[in-house]
Structure formats: structure tokens, C-alpha cells
Amino acid sequence: MKNNYFWIKVLDVVLIIGALLFYNQYAGYHKSMQAANSKVKAYADQVKQIRKSSSAKSGSASGSAKYKDGTYTGSARGYGGTITVKVTVEQDTITDINVTDASHETAEYYNSAVKVLDNILNSQTTDVATVSGATYSSTGLKNAVKAALSKAKK
Numbered sequence: 001m002k003n004n005y006f007w008i009k010v011l012d013v014v015l016i017i018g019a020l021l022f023y024n025q026y027a028g029y030h031k032s033m034q035a036a037n038s039k040v041k042a043y044a045d046q047v048k049q050i051r052k053s054s055s056a057k058s059g060s061a062s063g064s065a066k067y068k069d070g071t072y073t074g075s076a077r078g079y080g081g082t083i084t085v086k087v088t089v090e091q092d093t094i095t096d097i098n099v100t101d102a103s104h105e106t107a108e109y110y111n112s113a114v115k116v117l118d119n120i121l122n123s124q125t126t127d128v129a130t131v132s133g134a135t136y137s138s139t140g141l142k143n144a145v146k147a148a149l150s151k152a153k154k
Helices: 002-060 107-113 117-125 137-151
Strands: 070-077 083-089 093-101
Touching: 002 117, 083 137, 093 117, 093 137, 107 117, 107 137, 117 137
Parallel strands: none
Antiparallel strands: 070 083, 083 093
8 A cells, every 4th residue: 555655646746847847838829929929029010111101102292193093993714604893992002902893703712712803902912822712713703803902093
């Protein structure tokens, strides 16, 4: 019985040391992840600031605007048929994209493809990647936006 009691104490000590080592590793990992997240956030803030300042510079220089303000309609062929969009431009910035007709698109592909519109709005260009698995629908959306923007060019 004494021998069993000894091994139970040894096992307790080993478990406590293991728990302390695990906690120490976790604390170090957590701290390094917080540092990495703050670096990524700082980088994202810098990118936003650069985009803002370059957008302000290009919009403020006389004659450098690419687009006329307004709402423009464009259409293009998607997976299931014609896709029509309305694109709103204000101060040389794409502010809104609305799909007015995509009635012949397969819902599954279309629902994946609409992500491309957010990418266009965020990057302010139609030169964005298509959505894998919904290539034809996302290409149709991109081309419809391109067609609308071609009408907005100065």
C-alpha cells in the first residue's frame, strides 16, 4: 500500500509540472498571437490610409477623374443568361453596385459569385479574381460592372 501511495504522489507531481509547462507554452503562444494581430491591424490601417490619401489626391487634381458622377447600367453574360447591374459613382469612387437582373442564374453559383461585387467595391477596380466554383457568374458580374463603368468614363 505504501508503494502505491508513493506512485500516486509521483504521478501528481508529474501532472502538476505538465500542467505548468502547458500553461507556460499557451501563455507564450497567446502573447505572440496578440503581437501578430496588432501588427496585421497596423498594416491594414496603413493600407487604408494610403488608399484614402491616393484616392483624395487623384480626385482633387483637376482633370484627373476617370468617371462622371451618376448611376450607370451595364449588362453581360453570366452562367445562365444576362446579368444587369446598376453602378453608382460619386467623386470618382464606385459607391454602390446593385444587381437589377440575374433571373436566369443558378442560385447556387450566383450566391457564391456576388462576393466579387464586394471585392470590386473594396478595391475600386474590376480587376479582381473570379470566385472559384462560380467562374462564369462572377465573370458575368465583373463584365456587367465594366460595361456600366465604360459609360461613366470621362
